[in-house]
Structure formats: structure tokens, C-alpha cells
Amino acid sequence: MGTHRTPSAALRRQQHIGRSLDGLRAIVRALRVNSHALERRIGLSGAQLFVLQQLEPGPAGSMNELAERTLTHQSSVSVVVSRLVERGLVTRTAAQTDARRTEIALSARGRAMLRRAPVTVQSQLVAGLRALPPARLAALAAGIEGWLRAAGIAEGNPPLLFEDASPAKAGAKRRPRARE
């Protein structure tokens, strides 16, 4: 199939690849810059606000669960929660069923903070998706998933292809047992 491509098709492909990566980079960068700006404006970083948002639908039964919700590492979210606790925006209590576990919930102050939180880049991204015509939105979602699958980064796939003996162990450790 590749044998009868013209140079201009290969060049066009290279351009599409470049544009996709540039778009991805632009998103990542915008999110980072926005985090700092948020901190100046409301005293909360992007990560802190994101955790608040993820707690809005309901409390988390453990730190590991919250880490899953936010797609970050347990230790990372623990630090963010600590800061939110200091600010009185979330509560952290030992679970009744298992003293090792920590339950995390929004406080009233946290809810109030969410109500007056400004527009974030993440909100913009969501609004951007909303503004897309339905067919384009569907195509984009499918395209992203196809990309991830082709790249071997889809759910269930180990994200790291070159890891050796220790990866299997790390992978097992990173899959917390499913919650009831």
C-alpha cells in the first residue's frame, strides 16, 4: 500500500502528524499555564480545583479511588488533598470499615468555592467539544481512541513497551483491587 504513494502524500501525512502533535502539546501547555494563573486568581492550582470538581458528584471512599478518578498517582493526590484540607475545602476522615482508608469529601466551603470558580482551560476544552457539530465530535472521539489504540496506550494496555521483569510487578502493583 505504501509503495504507490506519491511524495506529496507522504508529506501531507507528515504534516497531519505534526499538526496532531502540536495540538496535543498546545493543550498540555495551556493546562499548565492555566494552573498557574488560577493560583494567582483564586489561590487554587489547577490540580486542586480539578480534585474539587471530581469530588462534587460524591465523596471518594479512599485515596486510591480518588487517584483513579483524577488519573494521578496516590501519593500525588494525597499531597493535593492535604492542601485542600488545610484550606478547609475538603474533609478527610478514616473510613469506618477499614481504618487504613481515608474518605475524602467536599466541605461546604469547597462547594462554595466550586460555585464561584472561574472558567478554566479544562472548561474551555469541554465547551469546545460541545460546540463541535455532532458528527465531528463523534469523529474526534473515535479518532482519539483509535490513535491511542494504534499507539498501544489504550486502556488495559501497559503504557510501557520496553520494560522488562520489574514492569510486570509494577503493573500488578498499580492495579488496585476492584472496589465492591
Added chain:
Amino acid sequence: MGTHRTPSAALRRQQHIGRSLDGLRAIVRALRVNSHALERRIGLSGAQLFVLQQLEPGPAGSMNELAERTLTHQSSVSVVVSRLVERGLVTRTAAQTDARRTEIALSARGRAMLRRAPVTVQSQLVAGLRALPPARLAALAAGIEGWLRAAGIAEGNPPLLFEDASPAKAGAKRRPRARE
């Protein structure tokens, strides 16, 4: 337009939005996890390797230029370069034409490092794009750009919609004068 949508269409839209964001988050996370794994394997973090890769086509005439290439802040890339210099992987010299500037280039060791660098998640992402059929690749690139445009995050657009008086100033400062 929105008035004659069925609930199932709205639900489907919500699902597409969720899938798109989940895909984006998966990418971001994979890149971060990969950075750490790289560090264990070859002693270079993702950011360090990325800078090496960006220098492969040719040296950077200044730190600001390299920051633009890597879509990071000048101060960030300065730190990364310092570490690479310590490792003898890049060279940092004052420019002849303007002593305020720093020129950054790959060393022979840096080139050798690049030759034996392992597969990274970024490489996987590129390979994933390559593996897409041309029509899907083009649609994805266009979709991402359309998304960014609709979200107000496209090039040239200020990434922050809520900034007030200081943003204009900050924006001006962040636009270095064009290089000859």
C-alpha cells in the same frame, strides 16, 4: 438546533465528550509515567530526552528559542539544559553575535544517547499516528485543531479568557521579539 434533539443524542454527545477527555487524560498520564520509567532505564527524564530530540535537527540560537521549540517556559528549559550540560550531552556557549544569548547544541555524547534511546510514549504516539489510515489521520488532525479553535486555545488566541489588566502585560512580555 438544540431544541429538537432527542435525549439519546444528548447522551451520546456527553459520551463523546467524555471519551475525548478520557483519551486526552490517558495521553497526559502515559507521558508522565513514561518520563519516570525513562529515568530509571537510561538516567534521562522525558523532558531531558525531549530536549535532546529537539536539538537533533540543529542547535538552538538561544534559550528562548529552545523554549519555543519545546513549548515550555524559558526558565524550565534552562534548568533541563543545565542538567544535560552536566551530563555532557549538550553544549552551552555564549553567542558570538550577542553575549546575552546562549547557544545550545548536541554533543557527540548527546547524539550517541539519541541513537540508543529506547521507545518512548511520544514515539508510540507518533507511530500510532503513522499507523492510522490517511483519511482518519487527516480527520484527527483537523478534529484536534477544530477542537482547539472552538475552545479558544488555538495559536494566537490568548489561552486565558478571564484574565484582566495584568494579562495584557503578561502577554506582551511572553511574546519575545521575532528573531532575524
Added chain:
DNA sequence: AGGGGTTCTATGGGTTCCCATGGGAACCCG
């Protein structure tokens, strides 16, 4: 009851990231 293995999370370590800033170099104008 006791012990071994597993789970949970706070904490330390190292790196990156952006913002702010200061010092030195370069530029411009009177």
C-alpha cells in the same frame, strides 16, 4: 493466638514546570 503476607497512605526524594527577579550585556538617544 500468633505470624506472615497484603493493603493503604502519608512522607521523603528528585525532577519539571511557571512565575518573579536580579544581574549583566546590548541597544538607543540626547
Added chain:
DNA sequence: CGGGTTCCCATGGGAACCCATAGAACCCCT
């Protein structure tokens, strides 16, 4: 020439991120 301004970047500060780990809690088997 000299003073004022701008440019450039290294450096410090603070937060987030993942990895590693220690201590407490839990579970299961003998």
C-alpha cells in the same frame, strides 16, 4: 560618552508529579 531602557537567562520559590518506603491495619492460615 553616558544614562536610561530593553533583552537574556540563571536562579529561587512553590506546587505537582511519580517512585520508594515505612508504619499501621487487615486478612487468612496454622
